[in-house]
Amino acid sequence: MKKDGFFEQVYVLTKKIPSGKVTTYGQIAKKLGTKDARRVGHALHANPYKEVPCHRVVNKEGRVAENFAFNGPDEQISRLRAEGVGFVSKCYVDLDKHLYILC
Numbered sequence: 001m002k003k004d005g006f007f008e009q010v011y012v013l014t015k016k017i018p019s020g021k022v023t024t025y026g027q028i029a030k031k032l033g034t035k036d037a038r039r040v041g042h043a044l045h046a047n048p049y050k051e052v053p054c055h056r057v058v059n060k061e062g063r064v065a066e067n068f069a070f071n072g073p074d075e076q077i078s079r080l081r082a083e084g085v086g087f088v089s090k091c092y093v094d095l096d097k098h099l100y101i102l103c
Contacts (some may be wrong), residue, residue: 003016004005006032006039007043007046009074010028010040010043010044010069011030011043011047011049012033013033013051013053013057013102014028014044014047014052014053014056014057015030015052015053016063016102017056017057018101019053019083019084020083020084020085020098021059021085021097021098021099021100022056022058022059022062022080022085022093022095022098022099022100023056023057023099023102024058024059024060024099024102025037025038025040025044025057025058025059025060026040026059026060027043027101027102028040028057028102030089031102036097037060038051040057043049044057044069055075055076055079055080056080056083056100058093058095060094061092061095062088062094062095062099063085063091063093064076064077064080064092064093066089073091077090077091080093083095086098088093
């Protein structure tokens with residue numbers, strides 16, 4: 001994976017999120033020196049790499065993406081639950097337990 005360009009930088013950071021944890025679009029944006037969390041979402045939606053765990057990124061409230069990949073939020077929820085991520089309600093991850101802060 002080449003490491004240049006904004007989208008590629010997003011993929012590199014996303015690969016650092018461990019199984020069972022999530023981070024937010026905003027945290028990735030901040031780490032990259034921008035406030036454009038929406039652009040992070042665009043990068044993740046366009047992700048061409050299977051090894052980049054896009055499902056581990058949620059919004060600042062812990063909500064999963066409404067249009068995750070091709071199967072909607074149920075796919076993201078399923079992947080996160082398979083990794084042991086807990087939810088406070090159907091579409092909201094328990095950030096108190098599962099938030100990963102990028103260093």
